[in-house]
Amino acid sequence: MVRVWYMTNDIIDQRLENHLDPPSYLTTDELYKSTGVEFFLLNAKTYDVDGVLDKIRKDRGYNYEDQITCSKECLPDYENKLKSFFTEHLHTDEEIRFIVDGSGYFDVRDGDDRWIRIEVVPGDMIVIPSGIYHRFTLDMKNYVIAKRYFVGEPVWLPYNRPSDEMDVRKNYLRKLSEGF
């Protein structure tokens, strides 16, 4: 079961869960309604043969795929990359990740600017809409392998907050106000 919760603003270690006191969880439906983030639960053992991932890729036109390993040993420029992943930013396109090993946390802002933390584990596919402020961190295991998808030529460029003047941000806020 995917776990999604509101975060405390008092972060001592970004790799911990950082719950409110008491913890306050959301369902994936509530997550979608308050952020537009989509979530698919796939089978981590059979995804390459069961056709579910293939169907999502075809339906959504994800014609680009690669794989990223985030660990001290495997990710070039590890410290700086992790710092930029955790710096609040947005993109001009969706950020689509399918977790195949390890785990981590995607944090997204809701319409009231509260941080929502989404735990990702093998079999989880997350689609973060263009124009939403977000960030990513590893957890205490310091290890994740994710497949990345894209429509067309990939653009991974982050635009750090504030980027409120960008059309993609304005479009996101319009969709949020219309309920997606």
Ligand code: KMT
């Ligand atoms: C990103 O863009 O934040 C990442 O690719 C993080 C690693 S994928 C879980």
Ligand code: NI
């Ligand atoms: Ni990003």
